[in-house]
Amino acid sequence: MRPADLLTCKQEGRPIAALTAWDALSAALVEQAGADLILVGDSLAMVVLGHATTLPVTLEEMILHTRAVGRGLQRPAAQQPLIVTDLPFLSYQCGGDAAVAAAGRVLKDSPAAAVKLEGAEPETLAVVDRLVRSGIPVMGHLGLTPQSVHQLGYRRQANDPLSQERLRRQARDLQAAGCFALVVEHVPADLAAGLSQELSIPVIGIGAGDQCDGQVRVTADLLGLTERQPPFSPPLLAGRALCIDALRSWVAGLQPQSPPPPTTPAAPAAPHC
Numbered sequence: 001m002r003p004a005d006l007l008t009c010k011q012e013g014r015p016i017a018a019l020t021a022w023d024a025l026s027a028a029l030v031e032q033a034g035a036d037l038i039l040v041g042d043s044l045a046m047v048v049l050g051h052a053t054t055l056p057v058t059l060e061e062m063i064l065h066t067r068a069v070g071r072g073l074q075r076p077a078a079q080q081p082l083i084v085t086d087l088p089f090l091s092y093q094c095g096g097d098a099a100v101a102a103a104g105r106v107l108k109d110s111p112a113a114a115v116k117l118e119g120a121e122p123e124t125l126a127v128v129d130r131l132v133r134s135g136i137p138v139m140g141h142l143g144l145t146p147q148s149v150h151q152l153g154y155r156r157q158a159n160d161p162l163s164q165e166r167l168r169r170q171a172r173d174l175q176a177a178g179c180f181a182l183v184v185e186h187v188p189a190d191l192a193a194g195l196s197q198e199l200s201i202p203v204i205g206i207g208a209g210d211q212c213d214g215q216v217r218v219t220a221d222l223l224g225l226t227e228r229q230p231p232f233s234p235p236l237l238a239g240r241a242l243c244i245d246a247l248r249s250w251v252a253g254l255q256p257q258s259p260p261p262p263t264t265p266a267a268p269a270a271p272h273c
């Protein structure tokens, strides 16, 4: 799957399935489940690395995890899902040169074929334009943008007509700047549905209703492995409890070992004369 194939999915009305992965094990599961796209999201900062937000994850860590994801894929190259890696906080906010260097590293040193970044302020649009003109496919991300947690929190976004019009304009701007797809997170369903109709690029939703061109989920949330899931991303199974119960049974089932036979104390060595 290549970035351009997502457009074909949209044109043919085939829903795009996108799931996150963070290592070889999760990548193999997601590939075998039939995902079109694997997102190495910066959510791995929280899900895998134990940080409180997505902000601390570094470019090096994103590359390391993307390489592990690539090693987990088992299909022939042409049939593998598209790997998209998040550009972490501060790797693209400091201008075009830094962004090209960061995104270039991702494409050069890992199997990712595209990057994702958040927002659509004029500086970000300029960065998208610069990356795309450098041959780097870019996926946009609007609505709840976790790298702006200290400004926006994790609340639903675009709840009033003014902010909805702003988000629609930002989505059009990202398309015009060259994004090949757009993630919209935790926004009203009718807004996301309208965007999917209006834009020619695929709109991939999370917490954005079921009328998008595709859906993306954090795999650990979907499997119920995380301690808590966002309200818009309920788990499919109680994975955490299932795993803990299974491991607990294994621990409890360990057989007590019979104690070793008592050893006779060694005779004291004869003193040297």
Ligand code: KIV
Pocket: 020, 039, 040, 041, 042, 043, 044, 086, 141, 183, 185, 206, 216, 217, 218
């Ligand atoms: O980092 C991530 O996993 C994401 C998804 C929630 C879309 O950006």
